[in-house]
Structures are given as structure tokens and as C-alpha cells.
Amino acid sequence: MRLTKSVVCGILSAALFASAAAADSFKAPALSGTVFAHLRYDLTSYDAADQEGAWEFDVPRIYVTVKGAVTEKLHYRVTADVGREKYTYYTYEPEFDPVTGEIIGLIETEHTKTGRLDFYAKYAYFEVKDVLPNHSIIGGIEKTPWVGNEEEIWGWRVIRKVAMDDRKWESSADLGLGVAGDFGEGLLKHHLTLTNGAGYGSPEDGLSGKAVAYRLSVYPLVGNEDLSGLSVNALYWRMLISRAVSIRVSFTPRNPLRPNRPGTLQGPAVGPLPAPS
Secondary structure, X not given: OOOOHHHHHHHHHHHHHHHHHXXXXXXXXXXXXXXEEEEEEEEXXXXXXXXXXXXXXXXXXXXXXXXXXXXXXXXXXXXXXEEEEEEEEXXXXXXXXXXXXXXXXXXXXXEEEEEEEEEEEEEEEEEEEXXXXXXXXXXXXXXXXXXXHHHHHHOOOOOOOOHHHHOOOOOOEEEXXXXXXXXXXXXXXXXXXXXXXXOOOOXXXXXXXXXXXXXXXXXXXXXXXXXXXXXXXXXXXXXXXXXXXXXXXXXXXXXXXXXXXXXXXXXXXXXXXXXXX
């Protein structure tokens, strides 16, 4: 679920205003930011003729965060995310008959391009602390159980995203509810979420069900000063598919220049819908 620029600005402003009004009673808002910048030299694009490869200065990510608390237990976080927008476009070239030389169709090529910096919401959630001992309830656009935990272990987000996020196996944030906490003075930590499953960058269509994710982390040497960060982590993720009726009727006329794309007609479909891609 990607929120528009005006909505994100409104949320940030409201968070600052609300916390400022409550500053005397509890905790004033804290404004912070993170910038990922680099100079990159790409060895894979090395051109032997020119004796050089592609290199660039870039700022691929900027985070602006407001954190605060309304009461001792009710906390909130709003993070604006500035990143490169990506879009897909297509180019076409004629396909010729090898014998007659006549045009028999078009060859379609798909391209992905990175564009200008775009502005949207990464996190926007409330957190109710100590609902149970050392446990919080979180609601809104929140962290998913695995990616943030893996980033803490990896420690080099400035170089590259962690595998789960980079390969799009799990989004780093999603809209829903969660419970997180620990047992045994940090020996066991866990995080359970029920979210849309589409990720913070995509809308939920209302028919695709919900995603359940649970991470359990064990810190066997939590009492050792040098090895307290050593952990064993496991993740369970499942998409709960809704049973719904979807009636789809569409027709695409046959294109004489693209004979491999015939017209199609789809009728009603009843049953479980697939999870969003």
C-alpha cells in the first residue's frame, strides 16, 4: 500500500504537531534521517575497447523519521521513504519474413528503467508497549518479521538490501497488525504479523486474503558479552487465500501485426484467487 506524497506530508506534520502538543506531558517528537549514498564502479559493464566501466554517483535511498509517544505506553513512528522509482516500457521493431522480406509482425522487447527520486510512506504505525510483559502490539504500516531482523544481522544495508528484500520474497513493510516481544531476558525473541501480504508498495485488492508471518529468534549466548548477538532464526509465512467469486469478462481483438497475440475471451471464474505477485 503506497501512500501519496500529500498524505505522507500530512502524516508527518500531524505526528510532529500532536507530539509537540503533548511534549510537556510525556515525550516530544524526535526527528531523524538516514541517507544511503555511494560512488559505484560496475566491473560487469567493463568495455575493453574504451578501457573503462560504468560508474556513478547516486543517492538510492533517503529515510526521514518522526518518533514520539503520546503516553507512557502509546508510541508511534512515521517514516517517509525517498527512493528511485522504477517503471517498465516496451520497444517494438518489425519482424520480417526470411523468404519474402515482408513484415509479418512486431518483436516486442521489455525494458526496466530507474527514474527520478520518488516520495512515499515506508512506516506509519502505533505501538502499544507492555500489553503483556515485554510485548507490544503494533498496527499500521509496520515492519515485517524477517527483513528488519536480517538487516540488523547483515549490518551493511548501505551496500545492498538483504536477500529476502532484494529478491522480493518478503516486503520490508506491510499494512496490518502485529505482536512482538521477548522471553527469558532476551533469550527468545519473536514477531507475529497479520498483514495484507501485498507489501507497502502495492495496494491490497480486497480479494487476495491476508498473510500470516511468524519469526522466532533464539540467542543461546545472550549472557556472553562478546557473543550475545549470535542467533538462530526461523520464519513461517503463509498466505491465507479468501474464497470469493470473481466475474471477469474481457476481449482483446486480434492484431494482424502480432499474430502470436490472438483475441481472448474470459468467462466467470469461481474459487480461491491466487496470491498477488
